[in-house]
Amino acid sequence: MASSRVASKFRTRFDYRGYEVAKWFPGHMAKGLNRMRRQLKGVDCVLEVHDARIPTSGRTPRFQETLSVRPHLLVLNKIDLADLSKKNDIEEKLRRQNVEHLTFSSCCSFKDQDVKHIMPKVMDILAASPGFYKEEDEDITLMVIGIPNVGKSSLINAFRRMYLKKGKATPVGKDPGITRSVLTRIRVSDRPSVFLLDTPGVLSPNIPDVETGFKLALVGAIKDHLVGEDFLADYLLYRLNREKNFRYVEHYKMQEPCDHVLKMLGHVAVQMGKTRKIRMDSGTGAVMVHQPNFQLAALQFLRDFRQGTLGPAMLD
Ligand SMILES: Nc1nc2c(ncn2[C@@H]2O[C@H](COP(=O)(O)OP(=O)(O)O)[C@@H](O)[C@H]2O)c(=O)[nH]1
Ligand SMILES: [Mg+2]
Structure with a gap:
């Protein structure tokens, strides 16, 4: 099959x-933001997971404007699912979005190799932050933030795994005034005390346009x-075809790529x-026939994509 013919089979626009995404989240942003602003008071560095x-x-x-008073590290998580072949472009684009400190992680496995570089990086950032000064015995506090489902809890659990098993756990603040439920803290380093x-x-996701909503x-x-x-399944199919990622053809044992979602x-x-x-x-009586359950098939297709079965993804 000539590649131009293959290419012309696919939609170039979705x-x-x-x-209209405005209808999904009317005025959704302000509330959580204010709460978080208050929480940030005692935080020395913010780990933003995305x-x-x-x-x-x-x-x-x-939120980034609010945050600019705190050192900030953007942690791009789930690299096991991401196509990072254009990592340099991503870093460049994020720099233009004023991201100063960036790192990549994966915290689904029980190996910690894709997480353990984060703490040393945080310490470097703090040490290099103008005006940041702590006495040697003063605690440093970090906070993990981010939109839903990016792996914030998983990252915290990975830290817990790494540092609690060494017997360094301090689940509750030492000071009597600290309420357990509000300020449960995990010690992640002794010297300095972090x-x-x-x-x-x-955080609420930022959805400026419909395509961002679909992503x-x-x-x-x-x-x-x-x-x-x-x-959503239709959008996924459009994206896979546009990126010429045809792993789904093999995975679902199809004969060739296809741009019609129902088919x-x-x-x-x-x-x-x-x-x-x-x-x-049938005319001569009732017969049972098998009909595709499109709803379940769509869910399966989405699940396969999200688990990485259809290959590493890059949606931006
Ligand atoms: N493949 C993969 N899955 C991850 C990773 N981190 C988290 N997850 C999964 O993503 C989902 C959301 O994670 P969670 O930590 O609850 O996200 P939160 O909503 O930001 O706290 C869960 O199913 C996790 O198992 C990762 O690095 N790689
Ligand atoms: Mg969570």
């Missing part, structure tokens, strides 16, 4: 059918139903056993 598959979209710009706040700050939904940062699973989901349904029996009248 039809969002007039979806999904490496959408490195440059979905982050909350207004704590991580146990509760992550959840956020694909990585699970906003709920599927805001877009609709079948619509494609039909294959998924048959391959993955997502069919349902329905009764049909």
